[in-house]
Amino acid sequence: MFDEVLVPTDGSDCAAAAVGNAVDIASHYGATVHVLSVLDSRSQENAEHQARDGTRAEAVVDEVTEEMVDAGLGVERTVRTGVPYEVILEYVDEAGIDLVVMGTHGRTGVERYLLGSVTEKVLRRSDVPVLTIRDAEDGSVHYPYESVLVPTDGSAAAGAAADVGLDLATRYGSELHVVSIVDALSMGVDVRSELMTDALEASAREAVDGIAERAGGAVGGVETAVAYGSPYKKLRRYVEENDVDLVVMGTHGRTGLERYLLGSVTEKLVRTSPVPVLTVRTAEAGSE
Structure with a gap:
């Protein structure tokens, strides 16, 4: 059922929680994990700003990719520029993704009971299942799913x-x-x-x-x-x-x-x- 799993990440704690769930699901299904970080084109003020964000995004993707490799999983890594939710949905179609795993909010910081705008838009528009994970305040982990x-x-x-x-x-x-x-x-x-x-x-x-x-x-x-x-x-x-x-x-x-x-x-x-x-x-x- 799940052969291609997508994990959008921005390096936030919530995204990190999503990575752990993605590793567990991919391990149970023998799936390939796609690690994607999106540079928001709307916030790229200048070349220096873009280069700084690009370097950081590459580092985030490298760190998550290493975690996937250590778990013995096949990995595809990508950094792209655009409107985040649009890029994520485009990637879903392009790569034949079966499942998206993401945190309920990212680095922009939202109130506890609100969804981040990227997650909300992906949830409302995705034609494939979306697994959302909140960053638990007590650090609890709920996988493997018993x-x-x-x-x-x-x-x-x-x-x-x-x-x-x-x-x-x-x-x-x-x-x-x-x-x-x-x-x-x-x-x-x-x-x-x-x-x-x-x-x-x-x-x-x-x-x-x-x-x-x-x-x-x-x-x-x-x-x-x-x-x-x-x-x-x-x-x-x-x-x-x-x-x-x-x-x-x-x-x-x-x-x-x-x-x-x-x-x-x-x-x-x-x-x-x-x-x-x-x-x-x-x-x-x-x-x-």
Whole structure:
């Protein structure tokens, strides 16, 4: 599934955290890692400034490349100039990348719960899965992934994410957690009837059981759950209470948001999750 893994890096702590995850995934899949640093053409004030940034970018790429080589991985290294998110997406298409691994923010420095602009734009536009990693304040490391959470609402986006989550859990021998959150209150007062509530729960249970059945004995155990409440809050709590190492989810659910929107639940988890979040876009959502 993952043969070509891209790691954009700017030398920040968040990017360094992403490198560790990329090494681990590439080692499990026997993938080639592409290390890319982008000089922002919009900030190149003069030749001296450009040369200084270029030298630094080369040093960052060399350092990450050495880490990949030490891990026994095949590596492609590149330094380019342009608008960072545009260069990253162009490289994805050009090199046949299967997975992008990046920090949630870089050297520009943003508030704790905000995404860096480059990461946000890549997430919204990438047609391949994107794994985002926050720089943990306590220095915690969550790989190798022993516990993988796949949230589902039965949508096509959730199904595409489940395919990836199942593959990862199988490759790692991880325990797989499949969870569906019924957010009845957000659908209006009329759905609070016992009949509608039962229908929503039955649909959620069907979605969860379907993924669990597909996992079979290929993973290191399966846990399922259906709960009521705010999907984001419930999922965040589930991650913390069940020692989840990785969340794999679609970029949008049944609400059918526009191409460049992630979906509120996914976006909130990406911004605040204490563990890496891998977002997967459906083929339909990725097409024009």
